[in-house]
Amino acid sequence: MTDIPRTARPTMKDVAARAGVGLKTVSRVVNEEPGVTEDTISRVQAAIDALGFRRNDSARLLRKGxxxxxxxxxxxxxxxxxxxxxxxxxxxxxxxxxxxxxxxxxxxxxxxxxxxxxxxxxxxxxxxxxxxxxxxxxxxxxxxxxxxxxxxxxxxxxxxxxxxxxDNAGGTREGVAHLIAHGHRRIGFIGDLPRIHTAAERLRGYREAMEDAGLPVHGNWVSCGPTAPGRVRAAVESMLSGPEPVTALFAGNNRITVTAVRVLADLPSVVALVGFDDFELADLLRPAVTVVAQDxxxxxxxxxxxxxxxxxxxxxxxxxxxxxxxxxxxxxxxxxxxx
Amino acid sequence: MTDIPRTARPTMKDVAARAGVGLKTVSRVVNEEPGVTEDTISRVQAAIDALGFRRNDSARLLRKGxxxxxxxxxxxxxxxxxxxxxxxxxxxxxxxxxxxxxxxxxxxxxxxxxxxxxxxxxxxxxxxxxxxxxxxxxxxxxxxxxxxxxxxxxxxxxxxxxxxxxDNAGGTREGVAHLIAHGHRRIGFIGDLPRIHTAAERLRGYREAMEDAGLPVHGNWVSCGPTAPGRVRAAVESMLSGPEPVTALFAGNNRITVTAVRVLADLPSVVALVGFDDFELADLLRPAVTVVAQDxxxxxxxxxxxxxxxxxxxxxxxxxxxxxxxxxxxxxxxxxxxx
DNA sequence: CTGAAAGCGCTTACAG
DNA sequence: CTGAAAGCGCTTACAG
Structure with a gap:
């Protein structure tokens, strides 16, 4: 036999040597190319099986491009x-x-x-x-x-x-319009960092829906920032206090929605909620959570x-x-x- | 310039030609190997930048093993x-x-x-x-x-x-023992296909916990099969009917647990439930769901x-x-x- | 039907 | 300090 190679793996060269054929013939058999005698095929196949040869696709693909x-x-x-x-x-x-x-x-x-x-x-x-x-x-x-x-x-x-x-803006517009259709006039928006494209688009959708309905948006009805639970909790609490408390919330993504659900569960007030993004078990919560779902x-x-x-x-x-x-x-x- | 290569990508050879150095020198610069003059480095670097050369790691790694x-x-x-x-x-x-x-x-x-x-x-x-x-x-x-x-x-x-x-068996034993400790004697087990190792181990844990407490396991208290909701629903309903209805259920994985929660929500009976695997919002359901959690x-x-x-x-x-x-x-x- | 040579884009081992 | 040759494990292009 030859000396032990760096890797224990047999190569086409080893197979060729063992089968007593050229390298190219091994390649033909491995790739099932036509034009090889049945007899040659079986000799090569026997060598492949004996050595446990498995083609190195990395090498193959380097050559192929x-x-x-x-x-x-x-x-x-x-x-x-x-x-x-x-x-x-x-x-x-x-x-x-x-x-x-x-x-x-x-x-x-x-x-x-x-x-x-x-x-x-x-x-x-x-x-x-x-x-x-x-x-x-x-x-x-x-x-x-x-x-x-x-x-x-x-x-x-x-x-x-x-x-x-x-369609982040469109989906949010629809969600906010849904709240408006159910009688809400003071609606809060809690979103992700506005440098994130989806967050900015959803905020835009919220503003458009409010404007389309002729509703004002007060300064503390909008809160954008990290999705950390603490930040979201503070935003919800702030929107629910003060002289013009919101009666409904739009949550800008699934993590914010889940935190909002937790916060609202601890509060006495009944606040409507629509969240962007569907999430598992949303239907099992009480109330079940209305969402704007992406796919x-x-x-x-x-x-x-x-x-x-x-x-x-x-x-x-x-x-x-x-x-x-x-x-x-x-x-x-x-x-x-x-x- | 040379003729257009198959790929638009420059290689070390191209860099070497442009910098007027050998291939190995380019390799040295790219790999930050020592022993190259400042002057040579900058000439090579200039060629790299001009051509937009980026090393092909696939080729590199083929050589390296x-x-x-x-x-x-x-x-x-x-x-x-x-x-x-x-x-x-x-x-x-x-x-x-x-x-x-x-x-x-x-x-x-x-x-x-x-x-x-x-x-x-x-x-x-x-x-x-x-x-x-x-x-x-x-x-x-x-x-x-x-x-x-x-x-x-x-x-x-x-x-x-x-x-x-x-520790699937141990975790399940603990979960079932917990139900027993809360007074349950008739406990059902709904698991995944028993050919799956984890499912078999959890079933074993259930049987051991019942045996440890000297409790019998009736035939229709155990149901193993696919996690399809229909199958799980049928199993729950079957275990809750008949002469010896269970008062508690152990669900063999998160999908089964969630289906069990849905089924139980539709039924008048109050049935205790412990599920294997934690899942999001388990704490927000009513009742919140007790689980045996893996990490x-x-x-x-x-x-x-x-x-x-x-x-x-x-x-x-x-x-x-x-x-x-x-x-x-x-x-x-x-x-x-x-x- | 079969195979020796060249090459994919790199690194290794060596020589100068 | 620098580079020509050989090689990683395959395929391509060609010749017989």
């Missing part, structure tokens, strides 16, 4: 909102015989860039990105080099690229679908797809105003 | 139980400058194998696997070739390998920690780590029996 892998960067793999999105991307990747790298940016622009560039350094064919950064010009050379890139949930910053969004799975499917279209050679200007939201009345949003 | 990537295979990326596990694995991977491939087996043994072997074909350094298959002998050649492998949540089948588990993040951290120990060269016999569960009383498990 494509890596048959894509990267997914999102805020947090563990956030229930994003997991159906990841799963949808994964399902499309599988359907295209593509492997998936994943990474969480933790809402940190540097970490996003680090992950994205690490994926690019592995020469992924494409990227699906839920942006944390506001400036994606660092991606220009990669996109120019042919890395297909689709942004999802939030648009890219500083570059023009494919993006799939929910994170559909967001992921649409984004990945667009990505694979690009990888299949569909050219053209960057696309912007906006998915509708759906109001789900369950009880908390239909409570009448209590002065 | 390690791929600095690991694969994670679990049942479903979108299952809230597994997302903190994934996130924990991801965090450790990042700390070890390692990229993470992920894939969902969807509880399908073939799909698990397909994913695992695809990761191995890319020559991942290691694997973290939540098994769907009951036979992992297909992994023997890979493990022999040096792929570090850690199983988590359920043990491997047919091979001896590192594994990190929750999926800890499961992931422990498994990934073990994996990177192996990759750092820690040898020795396969390890089996069992993590304790924690009973969290919230109300539903402290309800007294109502005949």
């Amino acid at each position: 494509r890596t048959a892998s894509i990267g997914l960067v999102l805020e947090d793999l563990a956030d229930p909102f994003y997991s159906p999105l990841s799963r949808a991307v994964e399902d499309l990747a599988r359907a295209h015989s593509t492997l998936l790298f994943t990474g969480s940016s933790a809402e940190d622009a540097d970490r996003e860039q680090e992950l994205v560039l690490a994926f690019c350094a592995r020469r992924v064919d494409g990227l699906v990105i839920v942006p944390a950064s506001e400036d994606h010009r660092y991606l220009e050379p990669e996109i120019a080099a042919g890395v297909a890139t689709v942004f999802v949930d939030r648009p890219a910053g500083g570059i023009d690229a494919d993006v799939v969004l929910s 994170p799975g559909q967001l992921g499917r649409t984004a990945a679908g667009l990505l694979f279209q690009r990888l299949d050679g569909v050219a053209g200007a960057p696309k912007r797809v906006e998915l509708a939201c759906r109001l789900i009345p369950r009880g908390s949003g239909e409570l009448p105003p209590v002065p | 390690r791929t600095a990537s690991i694969g994670l295979v679990l049942e479903d990326l979108a299952d809230p139980f597994y997302s903190p596990l994934s996130r924990a694995v991801e965090d450790l991977a990042r700390a070890h400058s390692t990229l993470l491939f992920t894939g969902s087996s969807a509880e399908d043994a073939d799909r698990e194998q397909e994913l695992v072997l695809a990761f191995c074909a890319r020559r991942v350094d290691g694997l973290v696997i939540v098994p769907a298959s009951e036979d992992h002998r297909y992994l023997e050649p890979e493990i022999a070739a040096g792929v570090a492998t850690v199983f988590v949540d359920r043990p491997a089948g047919g091979i001896d390998a590192d594994v990190v588990l929750s 999926p993040g800890q499961l992931g951290r422990t498994a990934a920690g073990l994996l990177f120990q192996r990759l750092d060269g820690v040898a020795g016999a396969p390890k089996r780590v069992e993590l304790a569960c924690r009973l969290i009383p919230r109300g539903s498990g402290e309800l007294p029996p109502v005949p």
Whole structure:
């Protein structure tokens, strides 16, 4: 035998030596290319089995140019909102015989860039990105080099690229209009950091709905900031006190909604509530929680679908797809105003 | 200039040509190896910047042997139980400058194998696997070739390998004993498919707790099967009817618990409930739901920690780590029996 | 039908 | 301090 190689793995060269054929013949058998005698095939196959040969796809793909892998960067793999999105991307990747790298940016622009560039350094064919950064010009050379890139949930910053969004402003308008239709005139809005695109859009939707109904928005009816429970609690309490207390709340995302439910459960007042984003068990709470639901799975499917279209050679200007939201009345949003 | 290459990407060769130096010198500069003149460095750096060169890590790693990537295979990326596990694995991977491939087996043994072997074909350094298959002998050649492998949540089948588990039997014993301590004598168990290791262990824990208390287990007090809501609903209804109706239920996982809560909410009877697995908002339901909680993040951290120990060269016999569960009383498990 | 040579984009081992 | 040659494990392009 030959001396022990660095890795214990047999290569095509080893198989060729053992079968007494050329390297290319092994390659033909492994890839099921035509034009090899039955007899040769079985000799090669015997050598493959004896040595336990398994092709090194990394080496193969280096030679072929494509890596048959894509990267997914999102805020947090563990956030229930994003997991159906990841799963949808994964399902499309599988359907295209593509492997998936994943990474969480933790809402940190540097970490996003680090992950994205690490994926690019592995020469992924494409990227699906839920942006944390506001400036994606660092991606220009990669996109120019042919890395297909689709942004999802939030648009890219500083570059023009494919993006799939929910209709955040429209969904919020509908949710707030729903509260207005149920008699509310003083409605509070508690949102995420306004530098986040979705948060800014939802705030815009709230203001538009109030304006459309000819309602004023008092200064302390709007609170934007981190989703930390303490901040949200303080915002709710502040909106419910003072001379012009709100009778209804619109919560800007699922974490804020859940905190609002907890806070309201401890208070004597009856306050109507509509939340952006659906969440599990919303229907089991009392009152059940009315929400404006996005479809994170559909967001992921649409984004990945667009990505694979690009990888299949569909050219053209960057696309912007906006998915509708759906109001789900369950009880908390239909409570009448209590002065 | 040279003719247009297949890929638009500049390589070290291009950088070397432009800087008027050898290939190895470019490699030295890119890898910040010592022994290059300041002057040469700046010439190379200028060429790198001008061409927008970014090293191809796939090629690099092919030469180096390690791929600095690991694969994670679990049942479903979108299952809230597994997302903190994934996130924990991801965090450790990042700390070890390692990229993470992920894939969902969807509880399908073939799909698990397909994913695992695809990761191995890319020559991942290691694997973290939540098994769907009951036979992992297909992994023997890979493990022999040096792929570090850690199983988590359920043990491997047919091979001896590192594994990190929750104490499923012990946790269930504690949960059932808790119901017994609150006066229950007729307690039902609704579990997942018994071919799933965790489901079998939890059933064992239930039987042991009943036996320890000298209580009989009637035939229709135990129902194992898919977690489909219809099946669970039928099981609950069956256990609550007949001559010996149960006064308490133990639900074998989070999905079953949630369905049980829904079913019980529609019924007039007051039935105590303890569920295996914690879930969000369990404390907001009325009654709040008592659970036996695992720590999926800890499961992931422990498994990934073990994996990177192996990759750092820690040898020795396969390890089996069992993590304790924690009973969290919230109300539903402290309800007294109502005949 | 089969295989030797060159190459994918890097690093290693060596020589100057 | 610098670089030409060989090699990681495959595929491509070509010749026989």
